Amino acid sequence: xENDATLTEAQTKIRACDDLAALRAVERxxxxxxxxxxxLLASIPTLPSxxxxxxxxxxxxxxxxxxxxxxxxxxxxxxxxxxxxRKGAGFDPTLPPARVxxxxxxxxxxxxxxxxxxxxxxxxxxLDGPEVELDYYNxxxxxxPPDHPAREEYDTFWCExxxxxxxxxxxxxxxxxxxxxxxxxxxxxxxRVFRHEEQDATHEHTFTQVEGLVVDEGVxxxxxxxxxxxxxxxxxxxxxxxxLRPGYFPFVEPGFEFDIRCPxxxxxxxxxxxxxxxxxxxxxxxxxxxxxxxxxxPERYSGFAxxxxxxxxVMLRYGIDDIRHxxxxxxxxxxxx
Ligand code: PHE
Numbered sequence: 080x081e082n083d084a085t086l087t088e089a090q091t092k093i094r095a096c097d098d099l100a101a102l103r104a105v106e107r108x109x110x111x112x113x114x115x116x117x118x119l120l121a122s123i124p125t126l127p128s129x130x131x132x133x134x135x136x137x138x139x140x141x142x143x144x145x146x147x148x149x150x151x152x153x154x155x156x157x158x159x160x161x162x163x164x165r166k167g168a169g170f171d172p173t174l175p176p177a178r179v180x181x182x183x184x185x186x187x188x189x190x191x192x193x194x195x196x197x198x199x200x201x202x203x204x205x206l207d208g209p210e211v212e213l214d215y216y217n218x219x220x221x222x223x224p225p226d227h228p229a230r231e232e233y234d235t236f237w238c239e240x241x242x243x244x245x246x247x248x249x250x251x252x253x254x255x256x257x258x259x260x261x262x263x264x265x266x267x268x269x270x271r272v273f274r275h276e277e278q279d280a281t282h283e284h285t286f287t288q289v290e291g292l293v294v295d296e297g298v299x300x301x302x303x304x305x306x307x308x309x310x311x312x313x314x315x316x317x318x319x320x321x322x323l324r325p326g327y328f329p330f331v332e333p334g335f336e337f338d339i340r341c342p343x344x345x346x347x348x349x350x351x352x353x354x355x356x357x358x359x360x361x362x363x364x365x366x367x368x369x370x371x372x373x374x375x376x377p378e379r380y381s382g383f384a385x386x387x388x389x390x391x392x393v394m395l396r397y398g399i400d401d402i403r404h405x406x407x408x409x410x411x412x413x414x415x416x
Contacts, residue, residue, distance in 0.1 A: 082137045109142075179375055198291070280402060336361060
């Protein structure tokens with residue numbers, strides 16, 4: 080009975096609230112830490128035991144009823160606020176909605192996905208490896224002994240601390256792959272690589288390579304050239320002349336430079352520096368020491384590997400004249416794709 084009167088009083092106060100702050104204050108008065116309900120509950124231990132249950136239940140019912148009334152008032156206030164806003168000056172329901180800015184894929188990502196699709200359609204898996212790499216994987220296991228002069232070719236960013244570097248090529252993933260998968264292996268590894276070089280229109284400290292690795296019984300140079308030719312045919316949608324020149328990389332034997340006839344000119348342009356040939360990639364047959372380092376028996380298995388730079392393909396595709404645009408972060412460049 081007492082509670083009924085308290086509830087009526089609370090409901091009246093709640094209905095009189097004109098804003099959220101006032102409503103919260105009334106709520107505190109009844110159901111707050113030191114409110115009416117709390118005091119009722121606190122009195123229970125002092126009561127004769129036959130009254131305790133009834134007082135406890137009454138207090139809880141009061142609490143629920145107050146909260147319910149407060150919720151009802153809160154939605155009334157919200158509805159009123161919205162209605163007022165709609166009537167107010169600034170509201171124009173005929174305005175178009177705020178424009179959603181949609182980003183787009185970086186051109187390197189677009190071509191990368193295309194390359195991944197093409198190799199996947201030839202049965203390759205796409206693998207990944209760390210950008211901060213151990214000397215062991217970047218050089219040593221790839222048959223570059225500690226003082227080998229070929230290390231000089233890779234302008235390496237060394238990390239502080241022992242043996243860590245930013246990978247200078249994607250080839251370390253050859254070893255990681257051989258360690259983790261038994262032949263037959265058919266994989267590509269696209270990824271960022273880093274070189275401490277002077278920057279200009281064709282050199283950037285960070286660029287993208289795609290490594291390829293195939294290891295199985297009876298793999299030979301014919302498989303290597305055939306694979307690269309079919310890949311290029313799909314990518315450029317026509318047959319391109321190619322040529323192999325001897326090339327030196329410690330982790331392949333024999334090693335080659337793989338060139339393609341310039342797809343953009345008949346006899347000399349800027350892209351090919353008037354030589355009509357464009358260097359496409361380094362490649363070769365996986366060196367027996369590399370197979371051994373990866374735990375694969377070179378008496379039984381052989382393989383080929385290649386590594387090409389993706390950035391140049393992207394530049395050729397879109398007519399981009401400076402590699403520094405890729406990492407430049409200039410929206411005027413990026414918004415064109
Ligand atoms: N990793 C070599 C480079 O970056 C390219 C390469 C890859 C050569 C695989 C042979 C085999 O120069």
